Amino acid sequence: MISFRYHVVTLVSVFLALAVGIALGGGPLQGEVDDSLVGQIEADRARKATLSDRISALRSDLRYTDAFAEALSPEVVDGSLEGNAVAVVTLPGANDALVPDLTTLVEQAGGSVAATYRLSPALLDPEQRQLVDELGRQLVAGAEDVQVTGDPAAYERMGQIIGRAIGVQGAPEPLDAGAEALQSGLATAELLASAGSTDTRADLVLVVAPPGIAEGTAAAEDDAASFERSGAGEILASLLSGVDEQVDGVVLTGPTSAAVDDGALRSLLADVGAARRVSTVDPVNLTTGKVALVLALAEQAAGGVGHYSAAGGSDGALPAASDATGDLAGDDTSDDTGDGQG
Known part of the structure; x- marks a missing residue:
């Protein structure tokens, strides 16, 4: 058994330790501890102020760069899409507020x-693959003057159907009976909805993606929200490859996070076949990115493809002038590497 004497000794030891701690804290060490804490706090405040100043300077630089690009953009893109019509398709979660600015620049x-x-x-x-497959077969069989090339799998077939419904190869055309039937079927199945008038089939398609999901965030742990792990990225690559079969060109655009984080652009770039057909551009939220995507549309119309990104796209910041104006055959200033970049 533990004796009374043991309890007394234990309590005395505890009180002695407390007394020594208080004496040291309030005595010879107090000044050193206080000075150390004050110095650390002041250093942290100075570091925070420096970082705040740097962020403010970067924001000012960005505003200036964007204003500069906005002032020059009409001259840069002038005439690059002469005679072209663009169908804009927004993906779930994309910023619809970007569409008016994109429309203005396309018109410029x-x-x-x-x-x-x-x-x-x-x-x-x-999980909707069976619906997509069955509906695709029904639409092709039931609509007037609608054909798909080759023997595509479910999502590439659906991509061709969407391409036929909203687009055309060559000059833009009025909506025909086949396109109307396809749009009606897609709307009834709640797969594709139109916003406003759809009187014209476009020769180019611009697809706007949502932001990517950064690693380490709560959303990154959700497989259903992941473009890559959910399978949505693979589906999108097949869909856009199919759309490209029916029109003169497709460009996928979005914020830079969609290219560097778990997002639509990164998923498409991971599909070698789709990346050889569909162009990608970011950041769509900045004027520089909007200018690049207009030039990328022109490049697609001329038969080219490229990937342009603020995060270091494989083809640089924007298409070469000759690519965007249709001079893809090459001239004395073109390279002879065979990659289509002059």
């Missing part, structure tokens, strides 16, 4: 926005 380039559409989440949901 001499083109027009034929219509705006919204892709539903169901179309990118792997």
Whole structure:
């Protein structure tokens, strides 16, 4: 058994330790501890102020750069989309507020926005694959003058159907009976919705993606929200490859996070086949990115493809002038590497 004497000794030891601690804290060490804490706090405040100043300077630089690009953009894109019509398609979660600015820049380039559409989440949901497959077969069989090339899998077939419904190869055309039937079927199935008039089939398609999901965030732990782990990225690559079969060009754009984090642009770039057909551009939220995507549309219309990114796209910041104006055959200033970049 523990004796009374043991309890007394233990309590005395505890009180002695407390007394020594108080004596030291209030005595010879107090000044050193206080000075150390004050010095650390002052250093942290200075570091925070420095970082705040740097952030403010970077924001000012960004505002100036964007204003400068906005002032020059009409001259840079002038005539690059002359005679072209663009169908804008927004993916689930994309910023619809970007569409008016994109429309303005397309018009400054001499083109027009034929219509705006919204892709539903169901179309990118792997669990809806059977619906997509069956509906695709029914639409091809039932619509007038609608054909798909080759023997595509479910999502590439659906991409060709969407391409036929909203677009055309060659000069833009009025909506025909086949396109009307396809748009009606897609709307009834709640896979594709139009926003406003859809009187014209466009020769170019611009797809606007949502931001990517950064690693370490709560959303990154959700497989269903992940473009890559959910399978939505693979589906999108197949869909856009199919759309490209039916039109003169497709460009996928979004904020830079969609290219560097778990997002639509990164998923498409991971698909070698799709990346050889569909161009990508970021950041769409800045004027510089908007100018690049207009030139990328012109490059697609001329038969080219490229990937342009603020995060270091494989083809630089924007298409070469010759690519964007249709001079893809090469001349004395073109390179002879065979990669289509002059």
